[in-house]
Amino acid sequence: MKKLIVASLFLASLNIYGLNPAAAASQDTLRQKDTLVQVATIDALLGGLYDGVATIDSLKAHGDTGIGTFDQLDGEMVVLDGKVYKVGIDGHVEIVPDKETTPFAAVTFFDSDQELAVSTGLNLDSFTAMVDSSIPSTNLFYAFRMEGQFKSVRTRSVPEQQKPYRPLAEVVKDQAFFNFQDVQGVMVGFYCPAFVKGINVPGYHLHFLTADRKAGGHVLGFTVDQATLKIDTLNNFLLLLPETEAFAGVDLQRDRKHELERVEK
């Protein structure tokens, strides 16, 4: 969706969901353009709900770009060009079979609205400042794809868990860190508005994959050498909640802001 801020465009976008019988019959209807599609909630994951609730196959039907994790919290998920990659705790990357499952993931069909050349020296802080000033509103959702040469990237992955599951803020004490120097690769992820607190991560959340697709992880920091940033404005948000006993029972009333900070940073 282009950056025109007009209500009629919003009304047009509603057609994607089958409001227009003609559009409904087309393939586009099934691709949910400009929609962040999410499985479960971040607070459920923080609470230790690591059992997969949606197949990779079903996730791929909702988007070709995104991030998440896997059944039993087994590594960091990077969805890129319709392929689902796992960055394991040992740093190895593999393409994940369709029949595997995820307890938490967010994807979209990436459709760039803006493209920006990124200056040498840009880091995570200056990235968020630059994007904040480039997006039409902090009240919508955005997907990112930043590709190029990085002077440095710092990532992490998380270890597969066994029951009884510990909260995520405990598990990340056992995370593995990976440091890359002068590396080619791509970062994908999302910006979510403040009002999704408890549901997803407010602000920026990026995962990384090297150009050879052999390493990556959850992004903790980076410095750009030369890269291009593509931004996709998403004005629809589809939340798919698991009808599992675990989700039914998890405490989603508690403020997990401080747990989230320990986990993300």
Added chain:
Amino acid sequence: MKKLIVASLFLASLNIYGLNPAAAASQDTLRQKDTLVQVATIDALLGGLYDGVATIDSLKAHGDTGIGTFDQLDGEMVVLDGKVYKVGIDGHVEIVPDKETTPFAAVTFFDSDQELAVSTGLNLDSFTAMVDSSIPSTNLFYAFRMEGQFKSVRTRSVPEQQKPYRPLAEVVKDQAFFNFQDVQGVMVGFYCPAFVKGINVPGYHLHFLTADRKAGGHVLGFTVDQATLKIDTLNNFLLLLPETEAFAGVDLQRDRKHELERVEK
């Protein structure tokens, strides 16, 4: 969706969104079963964003049952059996033309999962206690349809606004109250989990329409004589955000909990 709490059911429900090519081709795909579909956010409405951003026509394509308001905050919306009714500030009810618009509404295609006979004397407080103990989890969404004879119902409606718009907590000082005794009618509305704070109203939110469709409003209280309650469990939530300048600019960081309490009660 029945009350079976199994992950496979969740995976099956994902098919509604076009994961299964066969299911995708059917009419069901377009009807987004078990999905609360919402236009804009409650905090944007509290902030005074009363200009319509979605047509009634497009809203009806997302559900046959629901609640909301209209362009310029002109009355209370009740969506029932696919018809969109407006309860005006003067207490009159009319069916709203498709071309009119809404700044905030939530609808679903109602598909009852549970039916309960409601005891004589049940009021709003005992209703919420009864439903809390009847639903499989407070972490999902639910739609309600309670139909029958009421000993009393207390409702309100809100007056059409002119720009510059005042915040909703100011506007409700000018609301009109309606008191019904020994009245037949139907209440429709939703339960939303705590984590939608800022997006929708956590907890219960009901609107009322008399059996003759000539009066109603936003429910403030009631006492049941004899009624039947139907509950539809909704495990999907689709949020449609307006790409308007007003939405882009509204402060959605502020905690509007106290404003919401003044408005809803």
